[in-house]
Amino acid sequence: FAQANTFKIGLILPMTGQQASTGRQIEAAARLYMAQNGDTVAGKKIELILKDDTGVPDVTKRLAQELVVSDKVNVLAGFGITPSALATAPIATQSKTPQVVMAAATSSITQASPYIVRTSFTLPQASVALADWAPKNGIKKVVTLVSDYGPGIDAEKFFKERLTFNGGQVTESLRVPLRNPDFAPFLQKVRDLKPDALFVFVPSGAGAAVMKQFLERGMDKAGIKLIGTGDVTDDDQLNDMGDGALGVVTSHHYSAHHPSAMNKKFVEAFGKANKGMRPNFMAVGGYDGMRVIYEALRATKGQGGGDALLEAMKGQIFESPRGPMFIDAQTRDVVHNIYLRKVERKDGQLHNVEFDVIKDVKDPGKTK
Ligand code: DHB
Structure with a gap:
């Protein structure tokens, strides 16, 4: 019963190791998004399951497998570096689980699985x-x-x-x-x-x-x-x-100094919740990734499986702290200024x- 009313997001990030700042920024942003938008959407309680892959792609892959098979997550998210995103792609495809890439930025990533949606950027x-x-x-x-x-x-x-x-x-x-x-x-x-x-x-x-x-x-x-x-x-x-x-x-695509009302609010709230920390482009990728997940869940009224969620992620258009952005429905990649x-x-x-x-x-x- 608890399972049916829970929506699980498996968030895999490098919380330790060389890429630890990416993990710290994205975790903070995801938690801020949840604090601001509540943890219940379309009658489902959102559960964030955070895993540290240490920035090692074999570890990312094992964690993604466990999250899908044992935890039965609805969405995989995070991915601090390109090799971690690519290592997870086959798992997303096989299990039909949307994979929201919040950090990694090699162009070809979105072509590694039709279940990948990206909210970071491309080089x-x-x-x-x-x-x-x-x-x-x-x-x-x-x-x-x-x-x-x-x-x-x-x-x-x-x-x-x-x-x-x-x-x-x-x-x-x-x-x-x-x-x-x-x-x-x-x-x-x-x-x-x-x-x-x-x-x-x-x-x-x-x-x-x-x-x-x-x-x-x-x-x-x-x-x-x-x-x-x-x-x-x-x-x-x-x-x-x-x-x-x-x-x-x-x-x-993102500066903490971006002079929009939305960004000023974002930077202030982020700092307040994190001892004055300044959000970077990784944080904004995480924040917007949570937005894409929340709105897909809302659009599918909490009833959709992986394919329905994926469809509801494609084409989302909204204002981000970075400025206007959308998810290109054909490529599932981010379009922004x-x-x-x-x-x-x-x-x-x-x-x-x-x-x-x-x-x-x-x-x-x-x-x-
Ligand atoms: C990637 C990682 C980064 O930290 C970054 O700034 C850009 C790209 C990557 O591995 O894709």
Whole structure:
């Protein structure tokens, strides 16, 4: 009886290990969404079952299997890194369980299972906007430095293609290991190559280390600009990066400084519930993912199985703290604005301040 009146969300996140900040941000956001929207929808009590996959995809897969088979969850959610999302995809397909990807951002993820819906972003979305901005702003020769796995390879490829199309040039493409990266030898090489700018993608949590080593090597003083997707000026770490971060231009879908009434409320409530913590783009992916799940449950009146829930997730259109967004019904991927931002000090704090917007950006990876 309890089972019939319960709706279970299996939330799998890296709560420990290298990607722990992603888990901390998404858990906080999911709990905030529930606190604000109640834990009963269409007569069902929502139960959030949180599991720590430590950012290891074999563990993600085992946990997903257990959640589906033993806990009989209605939805799988979370997925801090691409390999974790991909490892779970076959389980979502076989069990017909919607898999809401709240963090991972390699373009191809949504093609790994027809049950995947994404509320995070894609690296091609974020990278292309910056490759349009750069050559108009005196940046012609660029070296790219990315984490050597799915999202990094997407960022490298789509940035390079668009920059080249725009008459710029990627003079060298460097890839650094995802696990325990040492940026020093790569940055030394970039210093010697002396491009106009260094384009960086590293996953959430690694940006501060890149920034520190970039500044320690005096790369900025040598005339090399740091640019990248917003992962590098992650709001989780930005305020502690120091004045050296001022002026860094990035492109992304979310800034905690986004000047909408909804975002101001979100940032304030998030901070209040979490000892002043600032939400980052991971938090917003988690918050919006919960919205997509809640509204699918509401639309199916609490009666739907996996297929009905999935259908009710497709095409959802709503305002997010990031701005307007929707779930493309064909691709099940997120469509949202991409903002160009510059790090500035506002009210004593370092922020990604938006100065331009490209509206309703679909994943460029889907049209290839
Ligand atoms: C992925 C992880 C991140 O932390 C991030 O900022 C972007 C992408 C990923 O593994 O897909």
